[in-house]
Amino acid sequence: MKTITLPDGRTLTYELIRKRVKNVNFRAKDDGIVYVSANSRVSVKEVERFLTERADFFFGAFERLRAREKRSEINTETVNWLGLEYPVRIIHNARELAVLDETECRVFTRLGGDSEYVLSLIQRAVAERFAALCTELNAEVRTELERRGLTPPPTRITIKDMSSRWGSCSYTKGHISINIRLAAYPRETVLSVFWHEYAHYRYHDHSKAFYDFLLDMYPDYYKYNDLLKEK
Ligand SMILES: [Zn+2]
Structure with missing residues (x-):
């Protein structure tokens, strides 16, 4: 740069x-x-x-x-969550809370007129679900590494809003950052980013060896990760 x-x-x-x-x-x-x-x-x-x-x-x-x-x-009509679009329904009551369930996103608020406020409720709901998902995916990756006789490195996961990357790995600090914007993509795509960042613990570049390892660990890597290139 x-x-x-x-x-x-x-x-x-x-x-x-x-x-x-x-x-x-x-x-x-x-x-x-x-x-x-x-x-x-x-x-x-x-x-x-x-x-x-x-x-x-x-x-x-x-x-x-x-x-x-x-x-x-400022789109408060729909929520994109794990590759699907959910309609938003505003319910007038004072709970001031958004709930994302299997079919829709219900927003309980008395201040429904303010779209930025509604959006902040929605974003909080998405962030909570995404944090839970990341805990799950992280455990999944670590279990798979162990199953293959590899020791998962000590790792702290941070969820961030990033504009130019989907994830990053500070392998010296034992720290992986995951972009909150991945919440709009399928679960498998988020998982592909987890595998990508974990692979950086072994390979600090994007060499052939890096991708060989990545594909061995997660054979569907390209199928799901390529969805991130369409933007
Ligand atoms: Zn990378």
Whole structure:
């Protein structure tokens, strides 16, 4: 990741990924970073000149992405939970609580008019269920490791809201972070992220050995993890 200062004082952060691509590709993402892929013949200077010339375009794109995210955040009609969409039903009573059950999400509130408030109740309900799910999946991974004669490393799990990654593993600290946004995806997809992060305890890169181990442990890895690439 690198940040450049534009002639007008604004700063623009980009990440250059070297790939065997014919053209230089630029992609602004909602984390406010421009992801650039280019082959090794394209110099950093050329990339930065292009970024500088097209800066207004990228700032505009960040703006649009943020606006889109904000709009989707205010959706209080449906809840996406483990790959399914649940309708939201507002029930006027003072419990100030959302309950996500098998068929719908019931929101008990007297302040139903305020969508941001309703959303916060829904998010709390989702976060609670997701935390329980993560405890379950973590135990599942650890049991499987043991069954195969491998010692599961001591691990603390933290659930976080992250904009650019689904999970991360600090293998030196014994700490795995899982993105709360995974709550919208199927259970198997969340499990695939758990396996991915656990595999990083053995392999600190994305080498072939890493994926061989990952696929051996969780053969359906691609089937479910690929769902995360569609976004
Ligand atoms: Zn990884």
